[in-house]
Amino acid sequence: MMIPSLYYLDRYRNEGTRTYSVHADFTEAQQPYRPDSKHSRFALPSFEVPRDQMLVYTAHPSVELQQTYLRAETVLFCIHPQVLEHYPDDPYIKRTLSIGTPCGGIAVAPSSSTRTLYVDDDNPPHAVKVHFPFRISRYHRRMRQEVVEQAVVVSRELERAVGCLDDRFAFCREVIGLVHKDLQPETPRGENWGYLVRDMQPFPVAAAERNLVPGFSLYGTDFFEPATTPLLFELMGNKDPREFVLNEIMIPIIRHWVGCFQHFGYLLEPHGQNVLLEVNKDLDITRIVHRDLSIGIDMRRRRERNLPDGNLNAYNRMETDEFHSIVYDMFMGGHFFDRLVALCLEKYPNLQKEDFCRPCRDEFARILPDHEKYFPKTIQYFSEKRDRFGKPLFEDTGKAPQWRP
């Protein structure tokens, strides 16, 4: 079997997966900019702007990416075409047009998250995650200054200390952040925005050629060929389904979640869209690649670890335990693992959900014995109420967790 490209799987092996919440399949993206459309690519407007007019964040970008996005005197600023068209009065669009020189469109294709765009120029493979203040699923997808900066700071910290995680852990580095300076200091939070450049070559860099498979594409239906066998079974081959799913997918992800939490206070969000399986030419899963470093950060854990937070800004700092449950019980357990289990039970009716949940609970308790100190007793999720910035509040579902004790 030939594994389709990441570009293909991310766009077209994702049918039927956005059912995990009432908002999951909602999008305000126009047809040409959606991943699940037949438009192969579009032009991303770019502008050369004076470097000293911008905020620039870096985490060891390759020379090639620096040459494209960061020059000595200027940087390349990108704006999603739907944003450019809909918000002509946005202060940062006006600012871009006044200080920048248009320099054409970059050929891009939408990834599964819609606002992260694969750049056609593949040297090295990379993506840009752009400001898209339209609602997709639950959120308006803004790239405000503190969000951009935090992702680059987290990338730098993780890159330096990746050796303390196990050797099946890899991630996509957020290597460049470019943001406008704040033109409205009177607003209650910085609304100045920009974008990120993401290196799509998993870090640490692997010696051999590998394929990347998004988590959801294991169970997602193909956009063009709905009868295609689920990728989960293609990769499983003749292996024992329970052992394969547990040992190759679930347990490593739980170890990565706990490792990132223990070492850095990071709250990874390993749902099917943020997790990529790295697969070698023999179809073995070699590593789990985590993308999307816009994560919550448990400051209680960082203080315990005596980790200086000097470079971190205020974005997504957590002092309480609700979000731990949202990402672990709901994003990873409910939105992702439950779907893998459902697919297995359909094909192997002698299996039971507990066959998967129990070993995961045991492993979680083994590697994080003091989990009760950090986690709430019951599952938390988003409420339909929002704060003044439109961020959903949390609520207690009262339900008992399944993927942890």
Ligand SMILES: Nc1ncnc2c1ncn2[C@@H]1O[C@H](COP(=O)(O)OP(=O)(O)OP(=O)(O)O)[C@@H](O)[C@H]1O
């Ligand atoms: N199967 C899926 N599970 C979860 N999210 C999905 C799935 N398929 C598509 N998506 C989309 O992916 C996005 C997930 O949100 P998330 O905050 O993880 O990503 P992001 O920050 O927008 O982008 P990226 O992951 O590229 O950094 C949403 O836009 C959601 O609609």
Ligand SMILES: [Mg+2]
């Ligand atoms: Mg994501």
